[in-house]
Structures are given as C-alpha cells and as structure tokens.
Amino acid sequence: MALATLPARAAARFWLACAVLPLALGAQEPAATRAPRAAIDAPKGMVVSASAIASQAGRDVLANGGNAIDAAIATGFALAVTYPTAGNIGGGGFMVVRFPDGKTTTIDFREKAPARATPDMFTDSAGAYSSRIHHNSHKSVGVPGTVAGFAHAHQKYGKASWTKLVDPAVKLAGDGFAVPGGLAASLKGAQTRLSAYPATIAAYYKNGQPYAEGEKMVLGDLAKTLTRVRDQGRDGFYKGATATLIAEEMASHGGLINEADLAAYQPAERAAVTGTYRGYEIISMPPPSSGGTAMIEMLNILEGYDLKSLSHNSPQYVHYLAESMRRAFRDRALYMGDPDFTKPPLEKLMSKAYATELRSTIVKDKASPSSPADVAQGYESDETTHYSVVDKDGMAVSVTYTLEAGYGLGAVVNGAGFLLNNEMGDFNGKPGLTDSTGLVGTKPNIAQPGKRMLSSMTPMILAKDGKLVAVVGSPGGRTIINTVMEVVLNLIDFQMPVQDAVNAPRLHHQWLPNVITMERNGTSPETVKALEAMGHTVRLGGNQGTAHSIFVNAKGMRQGAADPRDRDAGAIGH
Numbered sequence: 059m060a061l062a063t064l065p066a067r068a069a070a071r072f073w074l075a076c077a078v079l080p081l082a083l084g085a086q087e088p089a090a091t092r093a094p095r096a097a098i099d100a101p102k103g104m105v106v107s108a109s110a111i112a113s114q115a116g117r118d119v120l121a122n123g124g125n126a127i128d129a130a131i132a133t134g135f136a137l138a139v140t141y142p143t144a145g146n147i148g149g150g151g152f153m154v155v156r157f158p159d160g161k162t163t164t165i166d167f168r169e170k171a172p173a174r175a176t177p178d179m180f181t182d183s184a185g186a187y188s189s190r191i192h193h194n195s196h197k198s199v200g201v202p203g204t205v206a207g208f209a210h211a212h213q214k215y216g217k218a219s220w221t222k223l224v225d226p227a228v229k230l231a232g233d234g235f236a237v238p239g240g241l242a243a244s245l246k247g248a249q250t251r252l253s254a255y256p257a258t259i260a261a262y263y264k265n266g267q268p269y270a271e272g273e274k275m276v277l278g279d280l281a282k283t284l285t286r287v288r289d290q291g292r293d294g295f296y297k298g299a300t301a302t303l304i305a306e307e308m309a310s311h312g313g314l315i316n317e318a319d320l321a322a323y324q325p326a327e328r329a330a331v332t333g334t335y336r337g338y339e340i341i342s343m344p345p346p347s348s349g350g351t352a353m354i355e356m357l358n359i360l361e362g363y364d365l366k367s368l369s370h371n372s373p374q375y376v377h378y379l380a381e382s383m384r385r386a387f388r389d390r391a392l393y394m395g396d397p398d399f400t401k402p403p404l405e406k407l408m409s410k411a412y413a414t415e416l417r418s419t420i421v422k423d424k425a426s427p428s429s430p431a432d433v434a435q436g437y438e439s440d441e442t443t444h445y446s447v448v449d450k451d452g453m454a455v456s457v458t459y460t461l462e463a464g465y466g467l468g469a470v471v472n473g474a475g476f477l478l479n480n481e482m483g484d485f486n487g488k489p490g491l492t493d494s495t496g497l498v499g500t501k502p503n504i505a506q507p508g509k510r511m512l513s514s515m516t517p518m519i520l521a522k523d524g525k526l527v528a529v530v531g532s533p534g535g536r537t538i539i540n541t542v543m544e545v546v547l548n549l550i551d552f553q554m555p556v557q558d559a560v561n562a563p564r565l566h567h568q569w570l571p572n573v574i575t576m577e578r579n580g581t582s583p584e585t586v587k588a589l590e591a592m593g594h595t596v597r598l599g600g601n602q603g604t605a606h607s608i609f610v611n612a613k614g615m616r617q618g619a620a621d622p623r624d625r626d627a628g629a630i631g632h
Contacts, residue, residue: 097557097609097617100631104616105129106606107445110628111235112136112145115226116447117630124218126449127155130457131208131216133445135227135284138204139277140235141626142262142477143244143464144443144533147287147295149479150203151442151459152343153211154330154517158452160524162341166326167207167459168510169200169481172319177489177504179314180482187488196313198480199467200511202295204459207325209292214327224288231475232281234274240626242271248465257470258477279475296320303474311469322508326398333408335361336550338527341519343458344404348394349516349539351407355389356382356543358413359420365551371563371580373588374422380567380574380594381420383540384428387569395502396510402502425593428572441465442515442533446608448526448616454608456517458531458538484511516542520549526610528556532603532621537566537575541603549609556609557619564602575599 098104103120105113116133124132130153137145150169156162178185180192191197212220245252246268252258259266261277269275286294294300301320308315333340333354340357342350359382368375393402406412420426442460460481461467467480485505503512514536520528528549532541541564548559563580567573574589578598586596604624609617618629 095622097619098629100616102450102632104448104608104618104631106618106620106629107133108443108624108627109140111140113628113630121632126447126453126455127211127215128218130447130455132223135224139227139230144441144460146461147204148202148476149461152347152515152517154456156454156519162330164328164330164343165207165211166328167203168346169203171505171509172314173507174314175505175507180487192487193483196311198482199313199478200481201319201323205295206292206323210325228284231277234276236272237269237275238626239271252468255469257472261470283474303471307471339521346396346510347513347515348390349514352386352390352539353543354408355386358410359417362417373585383567384569385416394512399509400502423592428570444531446529448608452526454519454526454529456519456529456531458515458517514538518542529608532605534603536568537602540566541605545605556617560605560607560619560621573597577602
C-alpha cells in the first residue's frame with residue numbers, strides 16, 4: 059500500500075506518529091547537517107542527557123559522592139528547567155535500575171487518569187470522538203508522576219540529601235541560565251501553538267518574543283515550585299500551594315484533576331522484564347510500557363538470523379527488521395495496557411518458542427501484509443526525553459520521561475511555572491473505535507479512573523556475564539522501541555563503538571500504516587528500490603530518536619555517547 063493511497067485522515071496521523079519532529083519543535087539537528095561527535099570517556103561516573111546543563115548537574119552529584127539514583131534525580135529536575143519540550147515535573151515516565159550486584163528494579167511513575175475519567179471521556183456532546191478533547195484540552199492532562207517517582211527512588215535507593223538533588227534546578231530556574239541554541243530554535247518554532255496560553259508566553263518568552271541563543275532565561279514561578287519540592291519533598295507538589303494551583307488551573311479550563319487526585323498518586327515499583335540476545339541480558343521496563351516486551355519479542359525473532367553476515371541497513375537486513383517490527387507492534391496493540399487493570403501475556407510474547415513461530419511466517423524476499431481488520435495504531439507523540447547514568451560502583455540508571463507532545467499540552471500552570479502534560483492522549487480514543495485511519499479502541503488501553511496509559515518508552519540496560527555493558531533509551535513515540543533495539547543490534551551484532559552505534563541511520567515499522575520509515579541521511583536509492591521490489595512501501599524522513607547512551611568497556615571505562623541528532627545534548631563524566 060503506497061502512502062498516496064492512505065485516506066487523508068490516516069495520512070495525517072501517519073505523519074504525526076512516524077515522522078520525527080523538525081528542529082522547530084525540539085532541539086534536533088536536521089539529519090543532513092548534524093555535526094559528528096566523539097564519545098566521552100570517564101573512569102568513574104557518566105551522565106548523558108538532552109541538555110548538557112542538566113548532565114552537568116547530574117555529574118556534579120556523582121563527583122560529590124552521590125550514586126546513580128541521586129544523579130538521575132538531579133538531572134531530571136534540571137531538565138525540567140533547561141529542556142521544557144520534554145523535561146518535566148508535570149509529566150511522568152519510567153526508571154530502570156541495575157545495582158552493582160546485578161539485581162534490578164524499575165520504578166513506574168507514569169501519569170494516571172483522574173478519578174472522574176471515563177472510557178468515553180474523549181467524545182463531544184453528540185457522542186462522537188473528538189481529537190481536540192483527546193489531545194489538546196485540559197481533559198488530556200494525566201495526574202503527574204515525576205516528582206513522586208523521584209521521591210520514591212530517593213527514599214529507597216538514594217544516598218545524597220534530597221535538598222542537594224533539587225537545589226541545582228532551583229538555582230537554574232531562579233538565577234537563570236543561558237538559553238542554548240536548540241531551545242531557542244524550539245521556542246521560536248512553537249510560539250504560535252504556545253500563544254494559546256498567556257501563562258506559557260509569560261514564562262518562556264521575553265516580552266512576548268522568543269529568547270535568542272545565549273540570553274538569560276529566568277523562570278521565577280518554576281523556581282518557587284521547585285523550592286517547595288526541595289523543602290517539602292513530594293508534598294511540595296502533591297499537597298499545599300502547588301496542588302491548589304494545579305486544581306485551580308483544571309477547574310478554570312474544564313479539566314478533571316483535583317487535589318484529591320494529586321494526594322492519592324503513587325508510583326509503582328515493578329520487576330523488570332528481561333530477556334537474552336546472543337548471550338547478552340536485556341533489562342527493560344514492563345507494562346504499562348510496551349517497549350521492553352516488544353523489543354525482547356523482536357530480538358528473539360532476529361536471533362534466528364545471521365545478521366552479522368548482512369551489510370548494516372542492507373535491503374535484506376531492513377526487511378528482517380521491518381518484518382519483526384510488524385509482528386511485535388501488532389501484538390503491542392492487541393494485548394498491552396496497564397497491568398493493574400489488564401494482564402498481557404508477557405511470558406508468551408517474550409518466549410523463544412513464540413519467536414520461532416513468528417519467524418516461520420516471514421518470507422525471505424517478500425513483505426507481509428498488515429491488515430486493518432486486525433488492529434490499528436493510534437497517535438503517540440515523538441516528544442519525550444531519555445537520559446542515562448552510571449556511577450563509580452557500576453550502578454546504572456536508565457530514565458525516559460515525557461510530557462507527551464512537545465511542551466505537553468502547552469499550558470503552564472498559572473503561578474506554578476511548569477508545563478502540563480497531555481498524556482491522556484495515549485489512551486485509546488473510544489471503546490470499539492478501531493479503523494484503518496489510525497484510531498484504535500481495543501480494551502486494554504481504554505481510559506479508567508486511576509489507570510496508567512500505554513507507553514512505548516523503553517529505558518534499557520544491557521549486561522553480560524554479570525557485568526554492566528550499556529545503558530540505552532530514546533524519545534520518539536513508537537519509534538522509541540525500534541531505535542533502542544537498533545542500538546542494541548549495532549553494539550552486539552556489528553560490534554560498533556558506542557558513538558557509531560548511536561550515530562548510525564535508523565528505520566521504523568509499526569504494523570499500521572504499512573510503511574517503512576528510514577532516515578534520509580544514510581539510505582541509498584538502491585536500497586529503497588530493492589525493498590520496494592519485495593513489496594514494501596518506503597518513506598524517507600528526518601531524524602529518528604536521540605539515543606543518549608553509555609557503554610562500559612572491558613577496562614571499566616564509562617563511554618558516554620550523546621546523540622548528534624540532539625543539538626543541546628551533552629555527555630559529562632568524572
């Protein structure tokens with residue numbers, strides 16, 4: 059099926075769901091102009107994130123005796139100041155932890171639906187599904203989880219004082235920071251959208267105009283909120299003045315979240331999903347993230363092929379990857395949701411036997427069909443951020459968190475200074491509403507009170523023979539799963555140095571629409587023609603993801619690789 063044959067509504071959703079965002083909406087460099095980067099070596103600790111300023115905050119914590127959990131918390135709070143397109147305290151996400159002794163855990167601080175949520179909450183007065191309500195209204199805001207998740211991680215596993223972890227973000231917001239180039243370009247590009255919210259323009263623009271690169275940005279209201287969090291812990295966000303301001307914002311714009319929803323929010327600590335690939339241990343996030351399960355399912359399928367013998371991103375290699383992606387994403391849509399509400403068949407999906415069964419359905423030189431009668435894929439924003447941390451003792455932390463769309467809903471909480479998420483858009487739109495245009499209404503991911511929405515975020519840790527090997531993750535909506543998997547393949551099958559593994563061109567397939575998207579930079583016309591001859595529809599696009607990663611070599615050196623697709627990113631170690 060060629061892209062041109064897609065209905066207009068489907069084509070629009072396809073571009074949203076599969077295309078990487080231009081520089082105007084994030085901090086990414088255009089593929090054709092990305093500057094090469096070298097990996098950064100450090101003997102003790104390393105932090106890699108989308109903001110060099112935030113990475114420095116985390117690195118300083120490591121240098122002052124904090125562990126990887128501490129550094130991850132400091133980095134996350136700093137990103138809420140310096141990377142507002144996705145860094146946040148008004149959103150949520152996931153943390154995967156591997157301790158020095160090889161034990162693992164995960165912390166789920168995904169947003170939740172408020173108590174007044176209903177399965178058909180995204181419909182208009184006539185009962186028809188409304189994309190505006192679903193994605194661009196205060197009803198699209200989920201109860202934020204970031205502060206609670208960080209507080210939980212610190213209480214159980216942190217070493218440094220909470221005050222010292224939040225204070226760098228307080229100072230960045232209150233004293234101001236020099237606006238980096240990516241953020242300046244991002245805010246300029248997003249101005250029209252953000253202008254719908256006066257509090258946002260007041261916070262992030264100077265007299266209504268975008269900041270120039272290098273100008274100082276001061277976020278006074280955000281500094282006050284972060285000060286309450288610093289001094290009162292999670293209660294500084296979920297109770298008292300901040301909670302009141304959030305509830306008032308909701309009430310004045312038709313949102314559903316109230317102070318009771320905020321006070322009731324709790325993160326969940328869950329066992330990691332694990333698998334193996336060619337002797338390496340894959341450690342990732344369980345549902346409500348679909349990423350770990352889908353990635354392990356795909357790796358199990360690909361383990362049956364001699365990928366090393368194929369040229370990287372050759373037609374045959376791309377074909378095998380696309381066919382594996384096609385099958386895993388179908389299963390994702392059919393089975394995945396909040397495990398507190400539904401029980402996806404994880405054991406089956408991640409089994410080697412099931413992978414063998416799926417592999418037997420792949421024809422070597424012919425694309426498989428993708429039938430809308432089976433399931434369709436809905437919209438999931440590309441705007442997320444990932445960061446990786448390793449400390450001197452070998453504790454590894456992989457964090458991916460988000461506001462959903464770039465700048466979330468786009469609305470700053472009046473008086474509180476932080477951006478609200480529009481994460482409820484990751485719930486299916488309406489029960490039973492599944493069609494070929496990209497809408498999906500399967501039961502596991504329908505909105506219910508207290509339910510967490512399905513996600514593709516895939517924070518991942520790689521180990522072998524009891525030793526830490528790598529920390530990987532990425533933003534990018536559903537492309538996240540494939541980006542992380544491709545970095546893993548680059549490291550294991552092709553033995554690429556970590557920076558090369560991160561830099562290498564990427565591809566994506568998500569079952570429906572039935573299209574392979576490939577980064578234009580690094581894809582040859584001959585490859586496209588060969589794939590089309592197999593029956594694939596290929597679209598060339600811009601950047602896919604930003605896989606800020608850490609590799610630990612045989613000598614124990616931490617090698618930080620900031621993805622050159624992200625212009626403000628930084629790998630900083632000590």
